[in-house]
Amino acid sequence: MFGKVLVANRGEIAVRVIRTCRELGITSVAVFSDLDRDALHVRLADEAYSLGGQTAAESYLNTEAILGVIKQSGAEAVHPGYGFFSENADFARAINAEGVTFVGPPPEAIEVMGDKISSRLAAEKGGVAGVPGRSEVLTSGDEVIAFGEEFGWPVAIKAAYGGGGRGMRVVPSADQAASALESAQNEALKGFGRSECYVERYLTWPRHIEMQVIGDTQGNTVWLGERDCSCQRRHQKLIEESPAPNFPDEIRQAMGAAAVDVSKACGYYNAGTVEFLYQDGEFYFLEMNTRLQVEHPVTEFVTGLDLVEHQLRVAAGEPLPFTQDDIERRGHSIEARINAENPAKGRFLPSPGTITKFVRADGYATRTDAGYESGDTVSQYYDNLVAKLIVWGQDREHARRRLIRALEETEIEGIATTIPAHLAILEHPDFINGEHSTKWVEERLDLSQVEAPKAAPAPETEDGEAPLVERQVDVEVDGRRHRVRLWVPDVAPVVAAAGAVAQGGGGRPRPAAAAAAGAGGSAGAGQVAVPMQGTIVKVLVAQGDAVEAGQAVCVLEAMKMENNVNAEKAGTISEIRVKAGDTVSAGDIVAVIE
Numbered sequence: 232m233f234g235k236v237l238v239a240n241r242g243e244i245a246v247r248v249i250r251t252c253r254e255l256g257i258t259s260v261a262v263f264s265d266l267d268r269d270a271l272h273v274r275l276a277d278e279a280y281s282l283g284g285q286t287a288a289e290s291y292l293n294t295e296a297i298l299g300v301i302k303q304s305g306a307e308a309v310h311p312g313y314g315f316f317s318e319n320a321d322f323a324r325a326i327n328a329e330g331v332t333f334v335g336p337p338p339e340a341i342e343v344m345g346d347k348i349s350s351r352l353a354a355e356k357g358g359v360a361g362v363p364g365r366s367e368v369l370t371s372g373d374e375v376i377a378f379g380e381e382f383g384w385p386v387a388i389k390a391a392y393g394g395g396g397r398g399m400r401v402v403p404s405a406d407q408a409a410s411a412l413e414s415a416q417n418e419a420l421k422g423f424g425r426s427e428c429y430v431e432r433y434l435t436w437p438r439h440i441e442m443q444v445i446g447d448t449q450g451n452t453v454w455l456g457e458r459d460c461s462c463q464r465r466h467q468k469l470i471e472e473s474p475a476p477n478f479p480d481e482i483r484q485a486m487g488a489a490a491v492d493v494s495k496a497c498g499y500y501n502a503g504t505v506e507f508l509y510q511d512g513e514f515y516f517l518e519m520n521t522r523l524q525v526e527h528p529v530t531e532f533v534t535g536l537d538l539v540e541h542q543l544r545v546a547a548g549e550p551l552p553f554t555q556d557d558i559e560r561r562g563h564s565i566e567a568r569i570n571a572e573n574p575a576k577g578r579f580l581p582s583p584g585t586i587t588k589f590v591r592a593d594g595y596a597t598r599t600d601a602g603y604e605s606g607d608t609v610s611q612y613y614d615n616l617v618a619k620l621i622v623w624g625q626d627r628e629h630a631r632r633r634l635i636r637a638l639e640e641t642e643i644e645g646i647a648t649t650i651p652a653h654l655a656i657l658e659h660p661d662f663i664n665g666e667h668s669t670k671w672v673e674e675r676l677d678l679s680q681v682e683a684p685k686a687a688p689a690p691e692t693e694d695g696e697a698p699l700v701e702r703q704v705d706v707e708v709d710g711r712r713h714r715v716r717l718w719v720p721d722v723a724p725v726v727a728a729a730g731a732v733a734q735g736g737g738g739r740p741r742p743a744a745a746a747a748a749g750a751g752g753s754a755g756a757g758q759v760a761v762p763m764q765g766t767i768v769k770v771l772v773a774q775g776d777a778v779e780a781g782q783a784v785c786v787l788e789a790m791k792m793e794n795n796v797n798a799e800k801a802g803t804i805s806e807i808r809v810k811a812g813d814t815v816s817a818g819d820i821v822a823v824i825e
């Protein structure tokens with residue numbers, strides 16, 4: 232087993248991996264961006280190294296910086312978590328070239344599964360069918376029409392290098408084929424840098440059921456059970472569970488065997504997930520995720536296995552300590568993904584900010600995997616997942632009631648969370664009966680009664696505390712001089728311990744606009760305010776332009792989502808206060824309409 236493992240991630244998944252490292256006697260190495268200097272994963276790890284930077288690209292996706300920390304720390308392996316480098320074959324190869332183990336599959340398997348056409352072909356090679364479709368790149372709308380005439384409408388056009396529903400178009404009839412192909416190709420090119428698309432029959436009310444597998448480097452692969460992830464909105468999962476409700480065991484067995492066949496067809500080892508669409512008693516291969524997934528704890532609860540432990544063991548070359556016949560699944564587990572989003576009216580607006588209070592649920596078979604504690608800040612630059620609440624019960628109804636109890640016990644203040652939406656889902660008769668599908672949250676669930684939580688306090692500082700500033704101080708340790716960096720409250724003038732006089736300031740100036748209008752203030756008065764903290768991606772109007780009420784004035788990116796900021800009234804733009812690239816706080820005025 233490895234002596235030291237670097238965890239190339241942040242938040243709850245970094246915490247998750249660090250905990251298992253501790254249990255296995257492995258020294259854990261955390262890495263952190265400037266915003267995460269005091270994050271929970273940094274506090275829990277045995278060692279922590281700065282990557283610098285704020286955005287993901289500057290920090291957790293900075294290959295050079297991470298390679299530097301691997302060398303500096305002497306880590307023998309890297310656990311990538313999910314997201315970031317977890318499905319990046321070039322990164323896996325780069326660290327392998329340094330003699331360091333990537334805790335994941337072979338790079339070739341990442342590549343095969345990273346392209347949806349080649350993954351369809353690999354699954355076919357393993358004898359597993361995808362949704363009826365063509366495993367070829369589309370070159371014209373006529374090919375879409377020919378497919379629709381043969382297999383029936385609607386059809387789905389999908390991006391070969393896509394993900395999360397981006398670059399996917401549902402085509403209801405022949406007359407829309409050409410324009411749908413063009414717009415799918417454009418979106419794919421913009422989002423993924425590759426425009427290739429292919430076509431499949433479109434299933435209208437499928438369930439998303441995925442199968443957990445794990446394989447070792449000796450060629451043993453077992454399946455550990457399915458997860459139903461049909462509760463989604465905008466391709467973001469809200470609730471996952473295992474086993475899938477109303478799912479016959481003979482289908483489970485067949486799906487498990489199919490998932491193992493797909494894994495073997497691409498030479499897979501490590502934990503992995505094979506996704507299927509399930510409709511009318513049939514399942515179809517969708518894609519394979521070559522990493523540990525967010526929702527892995529529900530499988531851990533029903534199998535009693537620590538998936539991170541087994542990832543580390545197989546990465547170290549150990550054979551799996553169990554066979555398919557050894558795997559037992561007991562009871563039922565459900566997970567709620569608690570995101571920093573305001574679910575009021577079903578809108579799920581990002582809600583970054585400082586968590587002023589976080590009280591976790593406790594009790595029997597109740598697990599909270601969080602990346603934050605009270606006082607921590609959820610930054611707009613990263614994923615909006617705050618915590619996962621996972622429960623186990625002897626059956627689905629016990630698990631459902633336990634999760635409701637635990638969600639009600641969880642207290643998070645300072646930011647809005649998705650907890651009210653989870654409760655609405657868990658109490659709904661369709662969910663209770665297991666009758667939901669992938670489109671249920673968006674098309675059937677009524678969240679119009681969900682209220683906005685109490686307004687978040689100003690994000691910059693807690694209770695008038697001064698913001699932290701960097702100071703360099705020289706210290707001596709055993710007679711040896713070291714220059715250390717300190718992050719201290721910006722109160723002036725400060726005489727630091729080592730005698731250096733830090734040049735104080737009166738605290739960071741607040742943007743004038745933020746001071747002028749509170750969150751949500753001045754609506755309709757012609758001042759266009761942003762609803763949340765974020766970065767301006769694009770300004771869509773110019774001074775002097777006439778705008779309609781409801782017209783988009785600029786595009787705001789917050790927590791990986793783009794949102795239009797709209798004019799509240801018709802008129803003429805008299806002032807634009809932002810440009811692309813500016814960061815803004817909730818309530819900042821971006822434009823004025825007269």
Ligand code: MV4
Pocket residue numbers: 362387394395396399431432433434435437439460461463466508517669670
């Ligand atoms: C589909 C589909 C229906 N038919 N493919 C959306 C994201 C991408 N990973 C696959 N997706 C879908 N592919 C065919 N042929 C419906 C979806 C889909 C979906 C799938 C899984 C979970 C949630 C979803 C929500 C909307 C659409």
